[in-house]
Amino acid sequence: MKVPFFKTAITGDEEQYVHQVLHDGNSFADKNFISKCENWFAENNGLKNFFLTKSCTHSLELAALTLGIKTGDEVIMPSFGFVACANAIALRGATCLFVDIESTSMNIDAAKIEAAITPKTKAILTINYSGVACDYVAIKKIAHKHQLFIIEDNAHGTGAKQGENSLGSFGDISTFSFDHLKNISCGQGGGIAINNETLLENFFVHYEFGTNRRNFFSGKENRYEWKNLGSNFPLSELNAAMLYSQLENIAKINGRFVQLWNLYFEKLNTLQTQRKISLPELSIDSYHNGHCFFIKTKNEEERNTLILFLTAKEISAQFHYTPLHSSEFGLTAGRFYGNDEFTSTESKRLLRLPLYYNMTDTEINHVISKVLEFYEIDNR
Numbered sequence: 001m002k003v004p005f006f007k008t009a010i011t012g013d014e015e016q017y018v019h020q021v022l023h024d025g026n027s028f029a030d031k032n033f034i035s036k037c038e039n040w041f042a043e044n045n046g047l048k049n050f051f052l053t054k055s056c057t058h059s060l061e062l063a064a065l066t067l068g069i070k071t072g073d074e075v076i077m078p079s080f081g082f083v084a085c086a087n088a089i090a091l092r093g094a095t096c097l098f099v100d101i102e103s104t105s106m107n108i109d110a111a112k113i114e115a116a117i118t119p120k121t122k123a124i125l126t127i128n129y130s131g132v133a134c135d136y137v138a139i140k141k142i143a144h145k146h147q148l149f150i151i152e153d154n155a156h157g158t159g160a161k162q163g164e165n166s167l168g169s170f171g172d173i174s175t176f177s178f179d180h181l182k183n184i185s186c187g188q189g190g191g192i193a194i195n196n197e198t199l200l201e202n203f204f205v206h207y208e209f210g211t212n213r214r215n216f217f218s219g220k221e222n223r224y225e226w227k228n229l230g231s232n233f234p235l236s237e238l239n240a241a242m243l244y245s246q247l248e249n250i251a252k253i254n255g256r257f258v259q260l261w262n263l264y265f266e267k268l269n270t271l272q273t274q275r276k277i278s279l280p281e282l283s284i285d286s287y288h289n290g291h292c293f294f295i296k297t298k299n300e301e302e303r304n305t306l307i308l309f310l311t312a313k314e315i316s317a318q319f320h321y322t323p324l325h326s327s328e329f330g331l332t333a334g335r336f337y338g339n340d341e342f343t344s345t346e347s348k349r350l351l352r353l354p355l356y357y358n359m360t361d362t363e364i365n366h367v368i369s370k371v372l373e374f375y376e377i378d379n380r
């Protein structure tokens with residue numbers, strides 16, 4: 001049995017909505033599905049100012065532009081993170097200041113942020129790794145005390161909550177991904193929530209080619225012109241049509257992700273009890289979306305041997321981010337602050353197991369049995 005690492009969820013209505021866009025003469029201009037998606041985030045996640053973009057990468061770059069991040073500024077972020085987070089800062093000529101992560105969640109360690117703040121610090125960039133929230137109570141306190149912005153990268157966390165609050169509601173600006181490897185996807189797409197409304201005016205200029213086009217189209221100004229840096233950030237109506245059908249089915253999609261995640265946890269817990277592997281630790285009020293299930297092996301060598309073992313059984317399991325601070329470009333674009341207690345060691349131990357919406361019970365039980373077999377646990 002061949003088990004891929006991921007397959008994009010297709011729920012059934014995607015084709016009908018895409019067909020509607022192609023066959024309705026005005027739909028590209030009307031942006032009907034774009035509005036439906038943006039309203040969905042307002043109504044379901046409380047994100048009043050949510051806008052679709054071409055990718056989370058674009059959203060991160062847009063966030064850096066909107067916050068006016070520039071040469072000489074510093075942005076604090078985890079080194080265990082996606083390169084798009086660091087690029088967004090480096091593209092503005094600013095410096096990435098990498099801080100250690102918690103070994104439990106793999107999220108930035110809030111307790112290590114404050115010591116890294118300097119007069120140059122402009123923002124804290126957080127990543128909700130695997131759809132699990134960072135410690136925003138602590139992070140918001142620090143940001144408020146030092147008057148820093150929070151950029152919340154919620155690429156993994158669409159539909160997840162921490163307590164009552166949706167992920168994506170914690171940052172001054174929060175970003176989302178709908179690429180083909182996310183629970184909710186439109187092939188390639190992203191979103192941005194401007195939760196700090198004082199940033200909205202600036203945001204619209206950067207979002208729409210660096211112009212005041214939005215005011216022109218809404219009749220507030222009688223012409224539009226080049227005002228600042230910008231680009232063509234908005235998503236296409238065709239992608240939005242696919243995305244909307246997925247948002248309508250989010251309970252079903254995320255529900256299945258969480259069900260599979262729980263099954264992995266339950267059946268592999270015996271390995272954790274025997275101290276052979278570590279499993280993710282969640283806070284009691286984390287309502288995550290099951291985006292990714294990871295285990296942590298004893299060390300990198302064991303992780304790589306397990307990958308080869310599973311590959312030989314036609315199961316695709318994958319490691320994740322290589323720490324940014326020690327990567328070739330990271331050495332010039334930023335620096336690590338403090339002690340690298342967990343970033344390097346924990347990222348080398350981490351292994352993601354296959355997990356996707358239409359993964360069958362037979363497939364997941366097969367993966368579980370092979371992992372148990374690797375550790376010589378009798379699972380008959």
Ligand SMILES: Cc1ncc(COP(=O)(O)O)c(C=O)c1O
Pocket residue numbers: 054055056057058081082084085127153155156176177178179189190
């Ligand atoms: C944490 C994080 N941020 C940003 C991105 C970029 O997302 P996109 O592919 O939508 O540009 C990714 C991609 O997986 C990611 O993992």
